[in-house]
Amino acid sequence: MTFSAIIILFTLQSSAQSEYLKDVENAKLISKEVAQLFKENKINEAFIKIKTYWPLPENEIDNLESKTIQSLNLVAERFGKSEQIVKVSEQNIKETAFRETYLVKYETTALRLIFTYYKNNNGWVINGFKWDDSFTEEFK
DSSP: OHHHHHHHHHHHHOBOOOOOBSSHHHHHHHHHHHHHHHHTTOHHHHHHHHHTTOOSBHHHHHHHHHHHHHHHHHHHHHHOOEEEEEEEEEEEETTTEEEEEEEEEESSOEEEEEEEEEEETTEEEEEEEEEESOGGGGOO
């Protein structure tokens, strides 16, 4: 009985990440694809793509996905139809980390998507992903 409980716990805490990106150019492709999927409201597909490269426990990513779907259902009602994606910025810490920011433009406002990547000995992984409506922070 105890042994099966340990196996279940280990399964729940296992990492969703199964692949590495070979370079920053591949990371840029993932960011752009996920931003486009957000624009098209294909959130499940976006998170499937993210999971592949994000060494976070799968249940945490699934929880974030569920909350995102719930929230974005309200976004369409309040902000109107999604219109386009715009790449806002990218920042690079030489051969260590890379961050890209996109906006998903709606009729009345925009959502900001921030992708952070980290390079370990095996390649590049997603180190963080968040979205919010605080795009005004992008003014410099």
